[in-house]
Amino acid sequence: MLLIERVLILKSLSIFEETPEPLLVEVAAILEELELESGTTLFKKGDTGNCLYIIFKGQVKIHSNEHTLAVLTENDFFGELSLLDTETRSASATTTSEAILLKLDQEPFFELMSDRLEVVKGILRVLCKRLRKQNDLNAELKSRLQSI
Amino acid sequence: MRPSLFQILLSELEIAMAVTGYIKSLKQANSAKIVSSALFSELKKCELNIFYLLSFLYARQKLLQAYNSICTGKKDNIANAIETIDIGVSKSISTKFIPIIEFLHYDHPHISDLVPEKAYIIGQLKDIIHCYPAKIGSWTTATAIYTLHQFHTPECSTILANFNSNGNQLLEETRNFALSNQT
Numbered sequence: 156m157l158l159i160e161r162v163l164i165l166k167s168l169s170i171f172e173e174t175p176e177p178l179l180v181e182v183a184a185i186l187e188e189l190e191l192e193s194g195t196t197l198f199k200k201g202d203t204g205n206c207l208y209i210i211f212k213g214q215v216k217i218h219s220n221e222h223t224l225a226v227l228t229e230n231d232f233f234g235e236l237s238l239l240d241t242e243t244r245s246a247s248a249t250t251t252s253e254a255i256l257l258k259l260d261q262e263p264f265f266e267l268m269s270d271r272l273e274v275v276k277g278i279l280r281v282l283c284k285r286l287r288k289q290n291d292l293n294a295e296l297k298s299r300l301q302s303i
Numbered sequence: 304m305r306p307s308l309f310q311i312l313l314s315e316l317e318i319a320m321a322v323t324g325y326i327k328s329l330k331q332a333n334s335a336k337i338v339s340s341a342l343f344s345e346l347k348k349c350e351l352n353i354f355y356l357l358s359f360l361y362a363r364q365k366l367l368q369a370y371n372s373i374c375t376g377k378k379d380n381i382a383n384a385i386e387t388i389d390i391g392v393s394k395s396i397s398t399k400f401i402p403i404i405e406f407l408h409y410d411h412p413h414i415s416d417l418v419p420e421k422a423y424i425i426g427q428l429k430d431i432i433h434c435y436p437a438k439i440g441s442w443t444t445a446t447a448i449y450t451l452h453q454f455h456t457p458e459c460s461t462i463l464a465n466f467n468s469n470g471n472q473l474l475e476e477t478r479n480f481a482l483s484n485q486t
Contacts, residue, residue: 157449157476157477157480158472158473158476158477159445159446159449159473159476159477162442163337175344175348175442176341176344176442177440177441177442180441180442180473
């Protein structure tokens with residue numbers, strides 16, 4: 156997979172929407188490409204999460220034991236927040252077909268962020284946007300509650 | 304002799320105007336969508352550079368405040384920022400810079416709906432590629448090269464074969480891929 160194609164995929168992720176593409180070239184360079192058989196367990200519920208996965212080809216099932224929560228396909232991604240903080244996984248992920256995934260590990264990503272302030276700024280902008288949205292939503296809910 | 308700040312400003316404006324022209328000409332070309340998007344980012348970078356340069360030549364605080372107002376994305380704030388430039392900057396600059404700001408932050412109803420011909424798109428991409436590295440960055444150039452891979456003409460092969468990536472890994476890889484698609 157070409158570097159330029161990896162960058163285009165990264166740019167489509169909300170967490171990188173504010174990061175300039177020339178910097179995403181550096182993020183793309185640390186992505187690990189995984190070719191997986193069907194039925195491969197990526198992680199189990201309760202595991203410590205410290206990476207982001209992007210599906211380039213194939214399907215991944217997000218499940219809790221036998222109960223399927225979602226089926227993710229090409230260009231879907233999961234574990235976005237695990238890239239930034241290390242939390243336990245709330246569900247398991249297993250491939251349901253042969254799949255090619257891109258994996259972005261926390262450690263090399265943090266190393267890159269320590270060198271590239273612009274990457275951090277881009278992510279901060281996204282997180283601030285989300286926080287503002289959430290605050291607006293909370294305020295709206297509060298005012299609705301008060302009017303009841 | 305080192306160019307003066309004013310000369311640097313003028314050349315940055317020239318680049319911004321050229322980039323605006325490329326965006327207008329490729330806007331309707333679906334095959335070149337990633338190039339248009341990269342050119343928009345390139346133009347935003349030019350806008351920031353121009354504001355920085357202006358802030359050394361004119362009222363610094365007012366201009367940086369104007370840039371921050373533009374960044375809010377609110378129409379009123381953008382209009383105020385444009386007014387600041389209109390009043391506080393030499394006409395030779397403001398008449399070139401204001402249309403660029405308007406182009407970046409307002410809708411573009413004046414852009415033609417006509418989808419450009421393949422030969423025209425290739426010509427524009429060739430011009431963009433030739434602007435590297437002096438006027439256009441590596442990302443935009445890479446998108447132009449990548450877009451060429453879908454066209455199979457002797458001209459595309461020549462553009463790609465003659466392109467010098469200056470050892471840039473992204474450009475080298477993209478060029479090799481596009482070139483391998485030509486045969």
